[in-house]
Amino acid sequence: MTRRSCALYAVGIICAHLLVIGIGLMVAQVFRTLMHNRLKKEIVLVEGSRVFESWKTPPPPVYMEYFFFNVTNVKEFLEGAKPEVRQVGPYAYREYRYKDNVSMVENGTMVSAYNTKSFVFLRERSVGDPTVDNITTVNIPAWAVMTQVKDSFWKATMVSVWMNSFGSGLFTTRTVDELLWGYEDPLLARIAPTNPDVEKIFGLMYKKNGSNDGEFVYRTGQQNYLDYGRVVTWQGQSQLTFWTSNQSNSINGSDGSAFHPLLEKNERLYVFTPDLCRSIYMDFEKDVEVKGIPAYRFTPPRSVLASKEENPANEGFCVSPKECLGTGLLKVSPCRKGAPVVASFPHFYLADSKFVNAIEGMSPERTHHQTFLDLNPTTGVIVRANKRAQINILLSRIGGFPVVIDDASAARVQKLLLIVTLVSNFPLIIVGLGGIMLVVFIILLVRARKQKVRLLFWSSFTSAEDDTSYSPVNDKEKDDPQNGTYIGLTPKVDAQA
Numbered sequence: 001m002t003r004r005s006c007a008l009y010a011v012g013i014i015c016a017h018l019l020v021i022g023i024g025l026m027v028a029q030v031f032r033t034l035m036h037n038r039l040k041k042e043i044v045l046v047e048g049s050r051v052f053e054s055w056k057t058p059p060p061p062v063y064m065e066y067f068f069f070n071v072t073n074v075k076e077f078l079e080g081a082k083p084e085v086r087q088v089g090p091y092a093y094r095e096y097r098y099k100d101n102v103s104m105v106e107n108g109t110m111v112s113a114y115n116t117k118s119f120v121f122l123r124e125r126s127v128g129d130p131t132v133d134n135i136t137t138v139n140i141p142a143w144a145v146m147t148q149v150k151d152s153f154w155k156a157t158m159v160s161v162w163m164n165s166f167g168s169g170l171f172t173t174r175t176v177d178e179l180l181w182g183y184e185d186p187l188l189a190r191i192a193p194t195n196p197d198v199e200k201i202f203g204l205m206y207k208k209n210g211s212n213d214g215e216f217v218y219r220t221g222q223q224n225y226l227d228y229g230r231v232v233t234w235q236g237q238s239q240l241t242f243w244t245s246n247q248s249n250s251i252n253g254s255d256g257s258a259f260h261p262l263l264e265k266n267e268r269l270y271v272f273t274p275d276l277c278r279s280i281y282m283d284f285e286k287d288v289e290v291k292g293i294p295a296y297r298f299t300p301p302r303s304v305l306a307s308k309e310e311n312p313a314n315e316g317f318c319v320s321p322k323e324c325l326g327t328g329l330l331k332v333s334p335c336r337k338g339a340p341v342v343a344s345f346p347h348f349y350l351a352d353s354k355f356v357n358a359i360e361g362m363s364p365e366r367t368h369h370q371t372f373l374d375l376n377p378t379t380g381v382i383v384r385a386n387k388r389a390q391i392n393i394l395l396s397r398i399g400g401f402p403v404v405i406d407d408a409s410a411a412r413v414q415k416l417l418l419i420v421t422l423v424s425n426f427p428l429i430i431v432g433l434g435g436i437m438l439v440v441f442i443i444l445l446v447r448a449r450k451q452k453v454r455l456l457f458w459s460s461f462t463s464a465e466d467d468t469s470y471s472p473v474n475d476k477e478k479d480d481p482q483n484g485t486y487i488g489l490t491p492k493v494d495a496q497a
Contacts, residue, residue, distance in 0.1 A: 039261045040225040043379065045111050045218060046104070055229075055258055056099040056113075060382075064119065065090035066180060067346075068135045069361065074171045085361040088135060091176050092125035097257075100212065104220075110232060111220055114212040115255065119205075130176035138393045139172040141185040141202045144339035162190050182206035197337060204391065213274040216255060228380070229258030231272050242277050242334035245316025252279040256373075256387075259380040269298050269373070275389070276343055277335035278317065280304050288374050290383040295374040302350045305330055327352045331394065340394035345369055347390070 042050050067089030077083045099113040121130065142163060149155035162168075166186040174183060182203030189200035199206075214235035221228030231251050232238065240249040253270025263269075265284040272279045282298035289295065307327045308315040318324040319331055328351020330343045347362045348355040349369035356362045374384040 039379065040221075043225070043228060043261045044222050045220040045229065045258075046108060046222065051258075056102055058097060058257065062095040062097060063122070063125070064093045064095045065125075066093075066176070067091075068137065068176065068179070071136050071138075071171060074136060078170065083359050085359060087361065088133070089127060090125070091127070091130050091133075091180075092122045093119040094122055095119055101215075105217065109220055109223060110217050112215055112217045114215055115257075116210070116212045117208065118210045128176075130180065133176050134173050135176060135179060136171060136173045137179070138395065139168065139170055140339070140341075140393055141188050142168050142170060142172075143393055143395065144337075145187055145191065147340050148338055159187070162187060166190075179203065180205045181209065218254075218258075221260065225262070226260050228260040229254040231255055234272065234274065240277065243316045244318065247313060248278065248316030250279060253281070257382075259373075259375055259382070261378060261380040263296055263375055263377040263380055265296060265377075276330065277332050278330075282373060285372070288384075290374055293376055293383050295383050296377050297372050297374050299370060299372040300350075302327065305344070305350065307352075325394075326355070328355060329392070340396075342392040342394050344390045344392060345371065346388050349388075 045052060045055060067087055068091075069085035070088050071077070071083060071085055073081060073084045095117055096119075097115065097117045100116045102111060102113045104111050123129070127133075145159055146156075149159050168185075168187050180203055182201045182205075184200050185202045188198055188202060192198045192200040215233075216231055217233045219227035219230040219232060231254060234251055238251060239246070240251060243249050251272050253272055256271045256273065259269060267284075269282045270279050271282065280300055281304060282300050285297045285299045287294065288297045303311045303314075305328050306314055308318060308324055310327055315324075317330060319333055323331055325331055325342065328344055328348055332341050332343050333339060344351055344355075345364075346369040347364040349364040349366070351364075356364060369388055370386070371388045372386055373382060375381065376383055
């Protein structure tokens with residue numbers, strides 16, 4: 001056998017062995033299993049792991065863009081017309097987020113942290129100056145207070161008086177900066193001293209710059225990779241208390257900043273968000289690619305905010321049977337101190353068409369208004385994300401709170417003021433009544449004394465009648481037309497004398 005033939009046989013044998021081994025490994029998925037096991041050990045929330053530092057301080061920049069609906073027909077709307085709005089924005093901010101006070105608990109199986117956020121305005125990405133640009137919108141503090149006192153005649157009347165004295169209407173015009181970061185509201189300032197739960201400052205993002213939502217406790221994922229980043233407790237609670245069912249009050253999934261590795265297309269991802277006071281879920285939508293990295297896109301389906309008729313599991317999110325608002329809306333009053341705040345996707349995306357049609361200027365579009373997460377399925381790392389939400393104020397007819405006081409309300413106020421005046425001046429009224437009674441008493445006393453004198457005089461007068469007679473002095477004086485008739489008094493002469 002020649003050298004060439006030996007080499008040929010050797011190459012053939014090696015190729016055969018490689019093919020057999022390769023096919024065997026492929027069938028057994030040994031290397032894939034080894035890699036997955038390695039990932040499960042590496043992607044854990046413990047000191048020294050590959051992901052721990054990036055979890056504490058996420059490297060990708062996060063931008064918050066705020067849009068506002070400027071109401072353009074306030075007068076007509078208050079008279080019953082359909083509201084018309086014009087979208088203004090974006091006003092962009094760079095959001096810096098990091099985990100603060102990080103500590104391991106429960107023998108390293110859990111980790112606690114506070115999610116601290118701060119915001120810096122970005123003029124180059126915004127349409128204008130938030131300290132200058134004005135927005136006409138719903139007067140949220142006024143509506144919140146009116147909703148709280150609408151069932152009490154006395155409180156509602158007093159709030160109505162205050163609103164008119166302050167010039168507070170159902171709508172207000174404020175700068176973007178005031179609406180976001182806070183301004184002193186006169187109505188809240190009047191109520192705050194008597195109610196510790198009320199602050200005189202109102203803003204959609206008030207106290208959220210440089211602050212956190214409270215303590216989170218997470219699973220590290222060491223015991224089960226599927227628990228990586230899963231929220232165990234929030235603010236010391238493993239169950240919420242806002243809603244009317246255990247399912248609705250459940251805290252499920254992560255906080256949206258971390259997801260377990262080895263994602264599957266058929267699984268449902270849960271995210272707990274304090275802004276909505278609940279957990280939501282997302283389903284796989286499609287394969288995408290971001291900067292050459294393959295990813296799965298997960299997005300909330302319509303059923304997340306569906307009505308209880310469409311999705312019976314959502315019945316627990318109804319504050320009351322009368323407050324199930326329909327598909328696409330979630331009333332979050334229970335965790336907003338009773339304020340009539342309603343959450344939805346922008347422009348009522350995925351909501352019933354009746355909400356879109358109720359306001360002129362709504363135009364929901366999937367491209368601009370969809371919330372989604374693009375996750376690399378192998379590592380669970382977020383490669384792109386868009387969280388989009390809309391804050392709405394539920395307006396309803398509430399009697400007794402006019403912008404310009406009407407006759408009926410004026411009568412109510414006058415009645416209240418009359419009662420207040422009477423009660424305040426009650427001692428003076430008693431003194432006045434006493435004085436009047438004293439005057440009456442004196443008058444009666446004087447009249448009684450005069451009556452007694454008359455009786456005495458009449459008695460004296462009749463006793464002298466027997467000794468005195470009346471006769472004219474002379475005929476001339478008797479008939480004097482100028483001086484009248486003169487009567488002379490002469491002693492009476494006895495006829496028998």
